[in-house]
Structure formats: structure tokens, C-alpha cells
Amino acid sequence: MALDPKKHAMPVQDPQVRAHNFNEVALGYTHEMALAEAQRCLNCKNRPCVQGCPVNISIPEFIACLKKDDIEGAYQVINKTSSLPAVCGRVCPQESQCESKCTLGIKFEPVGIGRLERFVADWHNANSTAAPQKAASNGHKVAIVGSGPSGLTCAGDLAKAGFEVTVYEALHVAGGVLVYGIPEFRLPKSIVAKEVDTLKQLGVEFVTNAVIGKTLTIDELFEDGNEAVFVGSGAGLPNFMGIPGESLKGVYSANEFLTRSNLMKAFRDKCDTPIMKGGKVVVVGGGNVAMDAARTALRLGAEKVYIVYRRSMQELPARKEEVEHAEEEGIDFQLLRNPVEILGFQNPENPRDERNGFVTGMKVVKMELGEPDAKGRRRPVAVEGSEYVLDCDTVVIAIGTSPNPLIKSTTAGLEVNAHGGIIVNEEGLTSRENVYAGGDAVTGAATVISAMGAGKTAAKAIIDHFAK
Amino acid sequence: MYKILCKKELNPTVTMMEIEAPLVANKAKAGQFIILRVDEEGERIPLTIAGANKETGGVKIIFQIVGATTEKLNHKKEGEYIQDFAGPLGKPTEIEGKKSVCIVGGGVGCAIALPVAQAFKEQGAEVTSIIGFRSKDLLILEDEFRAASSELIVMSDDGSYGRHGNVTVPLKEMLDAGKHFDEIITIGPVIMMKFVTLTAKPYNVPVTVSMNPIMIDGTGMCGGCRLTLNVDGKKVTKFACVDGPDFNGYEVDFDEAMSRGRMYFPFERHAHEETCNLFKQA
Numbered sequence: 032m033a034l035d036p037k038k039h040a041m042p043v044q045d046p047q048v049r050a051h052n053f054n055e056v057a058l059g060y061t062h063e064m065a066l067a068e069a070q071r072c073l074n075c076k077n078r079p080c081v082q083g084c085p086v087n088i089s090i091p092e093f094i095a096c097l098k099k100d101d102i103e104g105a106y107q108v109i110n111k112t113s114s115l116p117a118v119c120g121r122v123c124p125q126e127s128q129c130e131s132k133c134t135l136g137i138k139f140e141p142v143g144i145g146r147l148e149r150f151v152a153d154w155h156n157a158n159s160t161a162a163p164q165k166a167a168s169n170g171h172k173v174a175i176v177g178s179g180p181s182g183l184t185c186a187g188d189l190a191k192a193g194f195e196v197t198v199y200e201a202l203h204v205a206g207g208v209l210v211y212g213i214p215e216f217r218l219p220k221s222i223v224a225k226e227v228d229t230l231k232q233l234g235v236e237f238v239t240n241a242v243i244g245k246t247l248t249i250d251e252l253f254e255d256g257n258e259a260v261f262v263g264s265g266a267g268l269p270n271f272m273g274i275p276g277e278s279l280k281g282v283y284s285a286n287e288f289l290t291r292s293n294l295m296k297a298f299r300d301k302c303d304t305p306i307m308k309g310g311k312v313v314v315v316g317g318g319n320v321a322m323d324a325a326r327t328a329l330r331l332g333a334e335k336v337y338i339v340y341r342r343s344m345q346e347l348p349a350r351k352e353e354v355e356h357a358e359e360e361g362i363d364f365q366l367l368r369n370p371v372e373i374l375g376f377q378n379p380e381n382p383r384d385e386r387n388g389f390v391t392g393m394k395v396v397k398m399e400l401g402e403p404d405a406k407g408r409r410r411p412v413a414v415e416g417s418e419y420v421l422d423c424d425t426v427v428i429a430i431g432t433s434p435n436p437l438i439k440s441t442t443a444g445l446e447v448n449a450h451g452g453i454i455v456n457e458e459g460l461t462s463r464e465n466v467y468a469g470g471d472a473v474t475g476a477a478t479v480i481s482a483m484g485a486g487k488t489a490a491k492a493i494i495d496h497f498a499k
Numbered sequence: 500m501y502k503i504l505c506k507k508e509l510n511p512t513v514t515m516m517e518i519e520a521p522l523v524a525n526k527a528k529a530g531q532f533i534i535l536r537v538d539e540e541g542e543r544i545p546l547t548i549a550g551a552n553k554e555t556g557g558v559k560i561i562f563q564i565v566g567a568t569t570e571k572l573n574h575k576k577e578g579e580y581i582q583d584f585a586g587p588l589g590k591p592t593e594i595e596g597k598k599s600v601c602i603v604g605g606g607v608g609c610a611i612a613l614p615v616a617q618a619f620k621e622q623g624a625e626v627t628s629i630i631g632f633r634s635k636d637l638l639i640l641e642d643e644f645r646a647a648s649s650e651l652i653v654m655s656d657d658g659s660y661g662r663h664g665n666v667t668v669p670l671k672e673m674l675d676a677g678k679h680f681d682e683i684i685t686i687g688p689v690i691m692m693k694f695v696t697l698t699a700k701p702y703n704v705p706v707t708v709s710m711n712p713i714m715i716d717g718t719g720m721c722g723g724c725r726l727t728l729n730v731d732g733k734k735v736t737k738f739a740c741v742d743g744p745d746f747n748g749y750e751v752d753f754d755e756a757m758s759r760g761r762m763y764f765p766f767e768r769h770a771h772e773e774t775c776n777l778f779k780q781a
Contacts, residue, residue, distance in 0.1 A: 201718045203536060203543070203583040211716075240585035242718050246522050269722035271736055278755050280762040284722035290715050295542060303542040303567050304715075305766040385765070388758040435719045436741055 036139040039068045041146055046359040050329050053215045053298055056356055057121070060143075065150040069097035071135060072142045079132035080144060085484030086184070088112050090129060090144055097147060106155040109148060114187030114230070115180065115483065117156060117222045118209060120149025123480045124350045156225055165234045169193035171497050174257040176243045176438065179207020180479045181263035181470030183230060184486030185493075190233040192494045197257075198230075199241040202294065207265055208471075209479070211294035212286070212320065214327050217353070220293075244437035249445070249466060259465045259493050262453060263486060266471040267435030271428055272315070276373030281307055281390035285316070285324045285429035292327050310424030311335045313393050315370055317342065318476075321429035322353040325362045328427065336362050337421055341369040341398050341411040367398040367411065371418055373426055392420045431476050438472070450475060459489030467493060500580040501535075504557045509639040513563050513607050514573050515549070521556030523548075523586045529614040530592030530709065530745055533558065534717040536583040537571045544568050545714045547611040547686075547744070548587060558584070561610030561639070566767040588717050589744045592707070594618050597681040599625045601673070602648070603666050603695050605687025606632060611709060612686040613640050616647040625649050627680070629669050631691070635660035666691060667698040674702045682707060685748065689757045696748035706748030710739045712760060726759075727752040 042058040043049070049056050060068065072094040080090045089108050096105035109116045125131075125145035133141030171194050175182045178200040186196045204210055206223040231237065241247060243264070252260050269284030271277050283291075288306070291297040295304035312328040314321050317340035325336045338357070340347060343366050347354055358364070374392040378384035397417035400409035434451035446454045446462035452475055453468040455461050461468050469485025471477055505517040523533060532547040550559035564573050575581060592615050600619050604612030609630045619626050626647060631654040632638050638653070638660055645651050652669045653661030662669065670683070685695040686709040696706045712724040719741040728735045728750040737743065 201585065202716060203585070211720075240583050241522070242585055242588065245586065245588055245718075246526065266720075268719050268738055268741070271722075271725075273736075277736075278725065278727055278752075278759060280759060287715060287721040287723040290721050295715065296540070302540055305763045385761075388761075437719055 034135075034139070035067075035071060038071075038140045038143040038146070039064045041143075043356075046356075046361070049216065050360040053330055055219055056216050057352075059153055060146055060150045065097060065147060066100060068143050068147055069094050072098070073134055075134045077134075079134060080129040080142075083129040083132035085128065085480045086112050086487050088129075088148070093151065094142070094144075094147060097151065102151055102154045103159060105151045106159070109151060112487070113483070114184045115226050116148055117152035118180070118218060118226060119480055119483070120145050120147075120152055121218050121222075122213060124478060126351050128480065156222075163229055163232045165232070166191055166193040168195060169497070171195065171259075172197075172257045173259045173261065173493060174199060174252040174255075175261045175263065176249075177201070177207055177263040177265055177470075177472070178205040178227070178237065179263055179265045179470060179482065180209060181482035181486035182207065182261065183226065184483040185261045185263065185467075185469070185490045186235045187230055187233065188487055188490035189493060190230065190235045192490075194493070194497075195234070197236045197238060199243050199247070199252075200237060200239045201242040201264075203239050204294070205237050205239065207263075211290045212323070213479075214289065214293055214323050215298075216326065216330065217323065242437065244441040249438065249442045249463075253465075258497070259467065261459075261486070261489050261493070262438060262461070262466065262468040262472055263470045263482065264435055264438055264472045266432040266476050267451070268433050269428065270431045270433060272370060272430065274370055274372055276375055276390070277428070279373055279375040279390045280388050281424055282373060282426045282428065283307075285314075285320045285427050286432065288324050288427045289320070289327060292331065298327075298331060306331065307425045308332045309334065311337075311422055312425045312427065313337045313339055313421055313423045314427045314429055315339050316429030316431075317347040317349060318429060318431075319349045319353055320476075322349045322357050324427045324429050326357055326360060328425065329360060329362065333425075337365050337423070338362055339365045339368045339370060339393070339395055339421075341367065342409070343367055343400065346408060365395065365421070367400070368395045369398050369411065369413060370394070371396050374420065390424055390426055392422045393426060394418055394420050432471070434472055434475065442466075457488075458492035459485060460492060465496075500582065501584040503575055503577055503579050503581065504555065506575075506577045509561065510637050512637070513561060513610075513639055515559060515561045515610075516572075516575075517552075517557040517559050518581065518584055519556050520558045520584045520586075523558050523584065524551040524553055524556045527551035527558060527587040528591035529594070529618040530611075531587035531589050532717070532744060533560065533584055533586030534588065534714070535560075535572075535581055535585075537568060537575065538582050541571065541582060542568050543583075543715055543717065545588070545711070545717050545740075547709070547711070548614065549610045550614055558586075561607060563607040567773070585717070588740060590742075592618070592684065592709075592745055594622060594624070597624055599679060599681050600627070601670065601680045601683045602626060602628045603670060603683060603685040603687070603691075604628070604630045604644075605666060605685075605691040606637065607639070608687030608691075608709070609640055609644070612684070613643055613647065615684055615686070616644065620647045627673070627678075628652070629654065629666045631655070631666040631687070632660070633657065665694070667694050670695065671698050674699065674704065680704050685709070689753055689760060692748065693753035693757075696751075696753075700749065707745050708748040708751060709744050710746055710751065710756060711744065712739050712756060713762065714740055716740075726756050
């Protein structure tokens with residue numbers, strides 16, 4: 032059989048239709064497509080894809096099961112190393128991880144590993160009736176701070192090894208960024224709930240509304256009988272640009288904008304949480320969060336959505352598929368542009384005018400790419416006199432976050448770096464005995480899968496420590 | 500779910516509730532706040548803690564009925580449950596080392612000012628309290644303030660109770676008369692806190708204000724509660740949820756905070772009317 036040089040395309044909702052609903056954009060492979068795509072895997076000897084995966088899923092093995100139409104077998108292979116396959120199949124940047132290493136990718140398009148992973152996980156969730164087996168207890172208690180990707184992964188691995196695990200979540204629902212950050216149309220919340228349920232069946236306990244550092248401290252978690260603590264408290268406060276007008280009404284951080292829509296369900300009519308809808312929206316930034324915010328604004332009813340990014344399309348850090356989807360949906364990319372000032376309404380005659388203080392536009396300046404910086408990225412330089420105004424009603428700033436201060440400020444002896452990130456060794460161990468950490472709380476804003484990798488590393492270190 | 504241990508109407512628009520939340524009660528200190536959700540579809544709102552009892556695990560909140568959420572909360576009865584209750588959040592009010600303080604409370608803000616006054620009294624400070632209300636019907640916690648203060652002045656905007664006028668009037672009189680305060684702590688509407696700060700400025704008395712901006716998570720994640728401080732001539736962004744809610748009054752940009760606080764007024768008005776109509780139909 033001749034090898035298809037291209038990946039099987041992912042069926043998606045029509046861009047014109049999906050721009051107005053919150054249903055999932057990518058619809059997933061059919062059974063036939065999945066089996067056909069699996070045939071493209073060469074099952075090569077050196078398995079470079081496995082090294083490309085932060086949690087080292089045995090990719091060729093699960094694809095080999097798929098080739099034989101043993102979908103449950105494929106799931107069991109993935110499940111050995113990944114606690115969240117239905118999530119990763121959707122949100123991992125495969126093009127820079129497993130798929131970037133694929134041998135087939137040297138000459139052709141790589142195998143659609145992420146799409147296959149998603150198919151296998153969705154099939155399992157829809158068809159498998161076998162309840163996950165709870166491991167026999169080893170008598171050791173561990174507390175996990177935060178129920179985002181790193182915490183869930185760490186919890187899953189520890190529970191499978193027989194630990195008694197309690198996950199503490201500050202918000203009212205488990206899932207962390209998977210719930211408050213990533214929108215429904217990219218990761219349906221029912222999928223996150225299903226993954227959390229699976230962990231509950233493995234014996235993991237979840238305590239919501241527990242703000243560690245406030246409700247309970249790390250020291251109290253130890254007093255409560257926990258022998259180790261994993262801190263996966265995630266990204267913290269949003270960064271702002273420090274330009275005039277950032278406190279005008281209608282200026283959101285991406286965290287706030289997405290939290291209002293995703294966690295608080297402001298996109299639904301019957302929800303109590305307000306959000307500014309409609310009009311023209313400018314999103315500042317070029318990462319996945321910026322794409323999520325722009326596409327959310329569109330679905331909330333914006334007539335026009337701009338993305339303002341200071342470098343070019345080539346440097347855009349977002350996952351490729353998200354950028355393509357955003358373009359198809361009609362998001363207007365204002366590249367090589369930098370915000371200078373956010374403009375607001377002010378009625379000089381009437382200080383009580385209800386419109387006073389609301390955003391009316393953003394002044395931006397054109398940029399050129401200059402010399403590469405220390406990281407090799409070409410530094411953008413403003414073109415003098417090139418400023419112009421984009422009319423808008425809402426601005427969403429998606430330029431990253433700084434770590435949350437709550438745990439650092441209430442945990443004696445926990446060392447952090449200059450950026451506030453918790454310092455860990457290669458096993459995820461912090462400067463405090465038996466306190467481990469991982470994910471954005473350590474690295475600053477990064478990806479779901481790298482956080483999962485960190486949760487996994489720490490779980491392994493904890494398992495090894497107590498096996499001694 | 501969190502049980503409502505006790506409910507009491509303090510005036511027609513202000514209600515006190517005690518919520519069973521032992522972990523919060525264990526830690527709560529004056530000046531801190533909680534975030535609650537009434538039901539599964541509800542929004543997260545911050546309310547400052549008005550008192551806590553470690554023995555019963557009860558945490559006292561006092562709220563004014565201003566929007567859909569507080570309307571729904573007010574319809575809950577003693578013995579019923581609310582969906583979520585998280586805290587204690589924010590930094591406690593700094594009370595150590597102060598021997599003479601003036602507490603200036605306005606409206607429902609007095610509910611939060613009271614535990615601060617009590618905490619100062621407990622550590623032996625001399626507490627002077629000025630509390631202000633629009634009119635007599637809206638007066639709350641007068642007896643409690645009297646017990647916590649060595650001197651209490653009650654003001655009403657319309658003259659229907661106590662002295663006629665704003666809280667800044669007696670404050671200025673006392674400062675003019677040479678009364679010494681280590682600190683003035685003011686809690687209430689932003690406009691009142693702004694004018695208390697302006698009143699105190701010529702006398703160089705430190706002023707602490709308790710800010711109550713719009714919040715969602717309340718844990719240092721969304722950034723909605725940001726405010727601008729002017730620190731030594733430089734503008735600095737701070738977050739009320741983790742850096743506050745108490746701030747140095749001389750540094751806060753009150754006008755910006757007031758403007759931001761009005762962001763959802765049209766929405767809130769609409770949502771409140773709709774909720775009221777729902778309850779009428781039921």
C-alpha cells in the first residue's frame with residue numbers, strides 16, 4: 032500500500048458556523064480515519080516520537096494496537112504514562128513535540144499522533160465499562176495543591192502506586208486552567224470532569240474552596256498526616272503592559288476574560304456573571320491564551336476581533352492549529368504592531384456621563400524586526416511616527432503571568448527565583464523537605480503537557496522516596 | 500455546601516448571616532474576606548468577614564442587597580445551604596503596635612469596620628469610632644460599636660439620627676482640636692474613603708483604606724481587582740485580593756477605583772430587576 036504523504040485531515044465544524052457557537056471546533060477522527068492514519072506509522076526502530084513527549088507515552092506501541100483495531104489495548108498503553116489522554120490529544124502542541132520528531136516527518140507530514148491519541152481516549156470514554164482499579168494502599172498520605180494538569184497527573188500516578196491522595200483546589204471546581212482557562216470549544220468541560228471522575232475512582236479525594244496558603248498552610252498539611260506535598264498551584268497574577276489606559280473600563284486580562292466566560296459560564300444566557308460582549312475587541316499577545324481570548328470574544332458576539340502582536344507570523348508562539356482556526360474564523364491579525372496607549376471616552380461637559388471611562392480605541396505603533404536577542408528571537412523595534420488608532424470597545428491583554436504569591440509568602444523555607452517561580456531540582460523537590468512542585472508555579476506560563484511532565488517527575492520521586 | 504447557621508435582618512437592605520465554615524473560622528482575622536457562590540449558576544462575590552467563631556465554626560458576613568447575587572442570598576433561610584464559601588482571603592488589617600486609632604465606617608462598610616475596632620480594643624488600643632449612614636433606617640451595629648469604642652460618633656446624611664452631616668466633619672474637628680491618632684482606618688464607599696484621606700492629609704496622620712473592587716477568583720489569578728497606587732511619584736498596579744484589601748490611603752487612585760467599580764452597573768441593575776421579578780412570580 033502506497034504511503035499517504037499527508038496526515039488525514041481532522042474533520043472540523045464549518046468556520047462560519049463555529050464562530051458563533053461554543054461547541055468543539057475539531058470533531059475527531061472517525062474509526063476508519065483513525066485506522067487509516069495508524070497505518071502511516073512506520074514503527075521505526077529508534078522511536079524518536081517517545082523522546083518528544085514530555086510524559087514519554089509509548090507512541091509506536093499504542094499505534095500498533097490501533098493498527099490491529101485493538102482500541103482499548105491502545106488506551107491501556109497510553110494510560111500507563113498519561114493520566115489525561117483526552118485532554119492531551121486536544122491541547123498538546125504536537126507539532127513541536129512528538130510529531131516534530133516523527134521519522135515520517137523528514138520526507139512527508141508526520142503521523143497525526145495527537146489526533147490518534149484523542150480518538151483512542153474518546154473511544155475509551157464512550158465505550159469502556161471497566162471501572163479503573165483502585166490500587167492497594169501503601170499507607171502513605173500525600174497532599175496535592177492545585178487540580179490543574181500537573182496536580183491531576185501527580186495525583187493519578189501516586190494513586191496508581193497505592194498512595195492516599197488528597198487534592199486541594201482553591202476554586203469551586205476541579206481542573207485548574209483546563210476549566211477556567213481553555214475554552215469549551217477547544218476542550219469541552221465534560222471531558223475534564225470525566226478525567227477527574229476517573230481519578231476519584233482511583234481513590235483520589237478532592238477538596239474544593241481550599242486556598243492553600245490561606246485556608247490551610249503547607250505546614251498544616253503535614254500536621255494533618257501528609258508525608259509529602261506537591262505544589263501545582265499554577266500561573267499567578269496577569270502581567271500588564273504599563274501603558275496609559277490599562278485601567279479603563281473594558282480592559283481585561285486574558286485570565287479575567289477567560290475565567291468569566293469559561294469558569295463562570297458568562298457565555299450562557301442564564302449565568303449571573305457579566306462580561307462585555309459585542310463591539311470591537313483587541314487582544315494583545317500571540318500565545319495560545321491570546322488565540323483563546325480572541326476566539327471567545329468572537330463567539331460572544333464581537334463584530335470584529337483583532338490580535339495585536341509585536342512580531343511576525345513566524346514568531347507567533349501559539350499552537351499552529353489554533354492560529355489556522357483563528358484565521359479561518361476571521362480574526363484579524365495585526366502583526367508587527369505594539370500597543371502604545373488605550374484610549375477612553377470622557378465627556379468634558381458631563382463628569383457623570385455613564386460612558387465616561389470606557390474604552391474607545393487603542394493606539395498602536397508599527398514594528399520592524401531587528402537583531403536577534405539572547406534567545407535568538409529577532410527583537411521588534413518601533414517604527415517612528417507610524418502610530419495609528421484601532422477603534423475598539425474591549426481590550427484583552429494576554430502577555431503572560433507572574434507566579435502567585437500566596438504559597439511562597441506563607442511557607443517558611445520555600446525558595447523562589449527572581450521571577451517568583453518555586454525553585455526545584457531535577458526531581459521536582461523544592462528547598463523544603465518532602466515538598467515538591469511543578470508546572471507554571473515553577474516555570475511561569477507554559478503548556479499543559481509540560482506541567483503534566485513535571486507532575487509525573489515529582490510523582491516518581493515521591494514513589495521512589497517512600498520505596499526506600 | 501455550607502450551612503446558614505443564623506440569619507438576621509439588620510435593616511431593610513442589610514442582612515447578617517453566619518455560615519458554617521470551620522476551616523475559614525479557624526483562620527479568619529479582621530480585615531480579611533471570603534468569596535461565595537449562592538448556587539450552581541451563581542457568580543463569585545467577595546464579602547468581608549464580619550466576625551468568626553472558632554468553637555461553632557461560624558463565619559459572619561453582612562451584606563447589602565444591591566444585585567442579583569445578594570438578592571438570591573437574602574432569599575436563603577436559616578438552615579439552608581449555599582454552594583461555595585472560600586477563605587479567609589487577603590491580608591489581615593495590621594493592628595500591632597498602635598495605641599490610639601480612629602475607625603471611620605460608612606454604611607454597610609461599618610460591618611467590616613466593627614471587627615477591626617474590636618481587634619484594636621482587645622489589644623488595648625484607645626478606639627474612637629465615627630460611623631455614618633444615609634438615614635436612621637439604615638443604621639446598623641450601633642450598640643456593638645459603642646461597646647468596642649471609647650468614643651462613638653454617629654452621623655446621618657439627612658440628620659434623622661445622631662449628628663447631621665458627613666463622617667469627615669467630626670474627624671476634622673478632632674484633628675483640629677489636636678487629638679492624636681496613630682492611624683485612621685476607614686471602610687465604606689470609595690468616595691467616603693477618598694474624602695477621609697483628604698481630610699486627614701494636612702495633619703499627616705496615616706490612613707488605611709479597605710478597598711472592595713470587583714473580583715472573580717479572589718486568589719491572585721484574574722487581575723480584575725487591580726488598582727493603581729502612586730508610590731513616590733510612580734504608578735504601581737496592585738491587586739486587592741492578594742496585596743490588600745487594605746492599602747495606604749495616600750497612595751490609592753480613588754477616582755480610577757470608583758470608575759472601575761461602575762463597569763457593570765447597567766448589567767447589575769438589569770440582573771437585579773430580573774431576579775426580583777423571578778422571586779415575585781414564585
